[in-house]
Amino acid sequence: MARTISVEVVYRGIFQKTLAKNICRGIVLAARKEGKIGISFGRYGDSPERNGIPAKNFAIVAPNEEELQLSMAQYEPETTDVTISVDDMLCKGVESWAWYGLQPINQKVRDQGTLIVTSMLPAEALINFCHTKPTPYRLAVIPAIPSFSGLWVYKDDHTDVRILGALPKVCPELVSLDSIQKAIKEEWNDDLKVTSARRTYEHTATRTVRPGEGNPEVPFKFDLPGWTKMREGVTIDGIRLGEPIKFGDQIGGYRPARNPYFKKYTTRTMRPVIDFDKCIKCTLCWLQCPDSCFDVTPDQTYDLNAEACCGCGVCEAVCPVDNCVTMVNEAEFADNKSQWEAYKQDKQAYQAWVDEKLTHRPERSHGFRYRGQYQEQVAKQGVGPGGAE
Amino acid sequence: MDPDSATAVRVAAAEQEALISGSEAVAVATRLADVDVLTAYPIRPYDTLMQYVAKQIANGEQDAEYIVAESEHSQFEIAKHAEAVGARAMCGSSGVGWCYAFEAIAVTPALRLPLVAMVGNRALDDPGAFGTEHNDALAARDLGWMHVWVDTAQEALDTTLMAYRVAEDRRVFLPCAISTDGAFLTHSQTLVKIPPQTWVDEFLPPYNRGDLRLHPDNPITIAPQVNEDWLMEIRRQTDEAMRNARGVIEEAYRDFRRIFGRGEGNPFFEEYRTEDAEVVLVGMGTLSMPVKVVIRKLREQGEKVGFVRVRWFRPFDHERLGALLSRFRAIGVIDRDFSMGSPFNSGVLANEIRATLYAQDRRPPVVSFIAGLGGREVTIPAVKEMIEQTRRAAAAGKAPADTQWIGVRA
Incomplete structure (x- = not known):
């Protein structure tokens, strides 16, 4: 590998913070098996402890330490080779905090890069949510219900390793399946997880999304004011009368x-x-x-x-x-x-x-409310546990 | 009003003389400035201010909210919030008490709250010590507080009025700390001229917070959470306010001279016998007293020596101070503070002076001294020794590389 590869995981605060971290750690540890060097980090301005608010984690893998330094001491890379959306509703856009604007889920995906989405929806439905892009990219859908956990619990449903398994398929430059499997075995010591990764590798396919395909809406954005234009005294106007x-x-x-x-609506599922x-x-x-x-x-x-x-x-x-x-x-x-x-x-x-x-009421399982809830849920959706599809 | 009519007013309403200490002079200034809210927590030597305020209120001479908090932290927080709603406030502390309030102190400049505080300078415990040392106030030197050092009770009174005038100027809106040396100012009573209320009223307009006032009629949010997208702009605003303060201080002193008929010279530093001086000492606060005595004696013997007392430490008048100091053959800087491990192991002021001189074409040697820590007296022989060392540097064209500790037992 001659170049640096950046992977972004867009997740929901609290519910998926451990998931996002596990994926990024897994990437860096797997790449290490091939002598590459990497960094795994959360975007510092995010507050991963805010319910459902879109947040980001990154894994960056470089051929050597000097190359990696280019990607260090940054909050986020400018472009990604792979962006992973672990909740399909994030395809509608990402607004993490005030003045951030609405960032399309695919905004950072480079020309011919890949967007991975975990979803039970067909690719076409997801593309309709994603904003159009001037350059083509590829979409891979991993069939899965959104893996939501609580602050203190982690729903160990193999979503992390299934996404790791898909990565060598969509971006062979990043890491091989063999290295992914080795890293999973070492990190989790669980053969079923290794199998889940391999199966996802085998089943994952991508579909090209052409320029102009998708949601044509122009995302809202704001220009940050300069110091001469801002109110002084760290004050902001109160909300006026309606x-x-x-x-x-x-x-x-x-x-x-x-x-x-x-506006905050991208927090919503x-x-x-x-x-x-x-x-x-x-x-x-x-x-x-x-x-x-x-x-x-x-x-x-x-x-x-x-x-x-x-x-x-x-x-x-x-x-x-x-x-x-x-x-x-x-x-x-x-x-x-x-x-x-x-x-x-x-x-x-x-x-x-x-x-x-009213026939589309949500399945709510932010963490486990009772023993066996998750198993019930996957049985209903027709996705076997352990990633068996 | 022109100077002549100001003189006429002075004659009509002569100043009264009172025997009070430096902190009591600050207390009198809070009465004259009609301060709305005073917050207090006892620590020596600052407590001399709060005691005198309590006395003035008890005597019916002063009308103000007087809040004794449960700690310095709350004391500064309450004063800060009073300022936010448009009340003129006064606060203060000493030594580690000032440090305990640091969280509030650190955020006051960014919020642009023109709080005035008296620091009764005191050594930082441990060991428990009451004596003066400037490290307490200097701990806040880089945060956006204005800092001014005074050396007489009269100057303490006048500067408190000045501090409100400057701090509450819309172009500034920054807090101001007035440093008064523990013991020598806070616990020594001298004769002070107390100006009539009419002069103060003419000099000091009411505090108008304008669109930054926290009030139901002006709905605003203060201090929301921000990330890296915003903080640098906020810091730059504070920086601009501090830059503006230089001009506003000049204006305030000019007006003060017109109305009160005193306060000649550059507001930022006092020059003493510098006109043809070859070597000068530089320092802050009450060490000016023994230094001036020695300078006078040496002048009588024909020695060309002088003294520069820095008043406003923030904002620092680097332009005029640099131009002035570059004239001399050598400079001795006396720090009543320390900055362990700093360049040349100097105190804070010495390195500020070195940095100031760097922009000058002519850079005389700077000898740095640390003296008078923990309230130890800066004696006549000690001053003589410092002048002698500075003179040697002038003759050699070179200062000793390291800082000299004066009056320390080996």
């Missing part, structure tokens, strides 16, 4: 002003769907939402502002009416449009839409 909502002749309700520099006809106007969703996501409509019901919603599910939990506020898989949505406006335009069509959405 305004009433207009729909046709109807004016009323209240839409609070929100932080324009941090599910979102609430609201059945306005069921709403008893109890205010609880609006009151309890930690991110003030709800707008008061002129009907005095509560509409979700999907740009502000982290998908925490508190609204569903506090709603006293069955199936009035229901969390639905984020994969079922293509935009952040107002549900209330759709409801006002065509109530019948909206009801049909709600009924359909």
